[in-house]
Amino acid sequence: MNVTVNGRTREAAADETVQTxxxxxxxxxxxxxxxxxALVVARPVAGG
Amino acid sequence: xxxxxxxxxxxxxxxxxxxxxKYASSEAMRAAVVASGCELVTVAVGRIDLDTVExxxxxxxxxxxxxxxxxxxxxxAGEAVRIARLARAGGLPDWIKLEVIPDPRWLLPDPVAxxxxxxxxxxEGFTVLPYVLPDPVxxxxxxxxxCAAVMPLASPIGSGRGLKLRxxxxxxVEQAEVPVVVDAGLGAPSHAAESMELGADAVLVNTAIARAxxxxxxxxxxxxxxxxGRTARLAGLIEEHETAEPSSPLGGLAARA
Numbered sequence: 001m002n003v004t005v006n007g008r009t010r011e012a013a014a015d016e017t018v019q020t021x022x023x024x025x026x027x028x029x030x031x032x033x034x035x036x037x038a039l040v041v042a043r044p045v046a047g048g
Numbered sequence: 049x050x051x052x053x054x055x056x057x058x059x060x061x062x063x064x065x066x067x068x069x070k071y072a073s074s075e076a077m078r079a080a081v082v083a084s085g086c087e088l089v090t091v092a093v094g095r096i097d098l099d100t101v102e103x104x105x106x107x108x109x110x111x112x113x114x115x116x117x118x119x120x121x122x123x124x125a126g127e128a129v130r131i132a133r134l135a136r137a138g139g140l141p142d143w144i145k146l147e148v149i150p151d152p153r154w155l156l157p158d159p160v161a162x163x164x165x166x167x168x169x170x171x172e173g174f175t176v177l178p179y180v181l182p183d184p185v186x187x188x189x190x191x192x193x194x195c196a197a198v199m200p201l202a203s204p205i206g207s208g209r210g211l212k213l214r215x216x217x218x219x220x221v222e223q224a225e226v227p228v229v230v231d232a233g234l235g236a237p238s239h240a241a242e243s244m245e246l247g248a249d250a251v252l253v254n255t256a257i258a259r260a261x262x263x264x265x266x267x268x269x270x271x272x273x274x275x276x277g278r279t280a281r282l283a284g285l286i287e288e289h290e291t292a293e294p295s296s297p298l299g300g301l302a303a304r305a
Contacts, residue, residue, distance in 0.1 A: 008098050025098060031138035040095060042134050044105050046077070047092025047120050048067030048205070048254035 004038035051282070053250050055227050056143075056175045056196040062086045063244065064274045065116070065229065066267065067254025074108040076263050082110050084267035089113055090145055090252065092120040093135045116177070118145040123158075125165035132169050144169060145199065147179040155205040155232075159186050163193070170194035179231055182216035184223060191225050198224075199252065201232035202243065206255040208235025211242055221247035237266075237273030244277025245285060 003012045005025060012021055018032050022041065031041045052059035067090045071077035081089060091105060106115070117135040122128035125148060132144045146169065148161040162178050163186065169176045175196045180186055182200040190198055200217050203209035210233060211217065221228050227249035234240055240251045253270050260266035 006095055006098050027096065027098075031096070033134045033137040040134060042093050042095050042138050044091035044115055044117060044135075044138075044140060045094035046068040046071065046105055047118055048069040048090055048252075 006039070006041055049282075051278070053227065055177070060087045060250075062088075062271070062274075063250040063278055064240070064271055065090065065250055065252040066257060066270075067252065068105060068109075069254055070258035071263060072258075074103065074105070077105075077258070078108045078110065080257050080263040080267040081113065083264040083271070084257070085271045087112065087114055088116050090116045090118050090254070091140075093117050093131050093138070093140070114143075115140055116143055116145050117141065118179075119147050119165075120149075122148050122165075123150040124148065125161040125168070128161070128165040129168050132165075132174055133172075136174070141175075142173060143175040143177065143196075145177050145179060157181060157201075159183060162186075163189055166190055166195050167193040177229065182213040182220060184216065184219045187220050187224070187228075195226060197227040197229050197249070199229045199231040202230050202239065203233030205232040207233050208256055209233050210235055210239035211246075214242075214246065217243075217248070218246050224249075237269040240270050240273040241277035241280070244274055245280050247281055250274075 001012050002009050022032055027041050031043050033040045052061060053063045062085045064084055064086045065088045066081060066084050066086045068077055117140045119128040119131040122131055128146055128148045136142050146166055148158045148165055149155050150158050157179050162180060166176050166178050170193055177197045177199055178190055178195055179199045187198050200220055203212040229250045229252055230243040230248045231252040234251060234253050235256045243251050251274060257263050257267045
């Protein structure tokens with residue numbers, strides 16, 4: 001099964017969770033949002 | 049004097065909100081935020097680039113600062129709602145500065161889309177602070193759907209032109225049921241003071257501070273401007289007159305002896 005995170009496709013194991021998937025990418029699961037069949041991982045950046 | 053800014057039941061000592069964009073460095077941004085005395089700063093919501101190691105803006109903000117995520121980059125109501133949901137999913141506060149800006153030249157907000165997005169976000173439990181053109185009719189509609197504040201622009205974003213739409217903002221202040229936060233276009237501390245003198249509850253400043261030669265000093269100047277304007281508002285400004293009124297008594301002066 002392939003999962004796309006921020007545009008990057010990664011193969012996910014059958015027992016993989018969002019948390020383990022993101023940890024594998026060096027990300028914290030706190031910033032995940034499912035967007036259809038993909039995940040978007042965002043965080044605060046400078047803005048007005 | 050205890051005179052807090054109250055938005056959605058939450059008190060803030062400072063009536064100056066600052067943005068975090070456009071600074072030359074994170075250090076300059078932090079110094080300015082500290083000097084401003086603000087407690088609420090706006091941030092955008094960005095997608096993490098998996099190919100680069102990026103610092104987090106939160107690492108550079110002083111303790112005790114509350115983040116106000118915005119929906120920058122939204123050109124439609126749907127995009128704004130999506131960014132707000134993304135911010136909340138990311139652990140950011142569910143307060144959202146709602147901005148729907150389809151026009152890249154003037155960066156003016158879309159009132160119809162803003163109202164639609166506001167209604168949706170309020171229904172989802174967000175505390176919504178919409179960025180709007182000064183429009184007392186739209187203000188009433190936004191209040192009716194449950195917005196916690198309204199944020200009329202003084203003049204186009206980043207223009208530094210000050211209160212070009214003063215009269216309409218005065219109407220908004222006069223009829224306001226939720227705080228009015230003047231946002232965008234303030235280029236000088238005197239603009240902030242003027243906004244507060246006319247009765248705004250707070251102001252939001254980014255470019256004028258971030259692009260100053262000394263952002264921290266300018267942040268302090270805006271802080272003082274906001275405090276001066278608010279104090280003057282509470283003190284009661286005199287009415288303007290067409291003609292002069294002498295400050296000294298007309299009778300009994302030495303010159304008339």
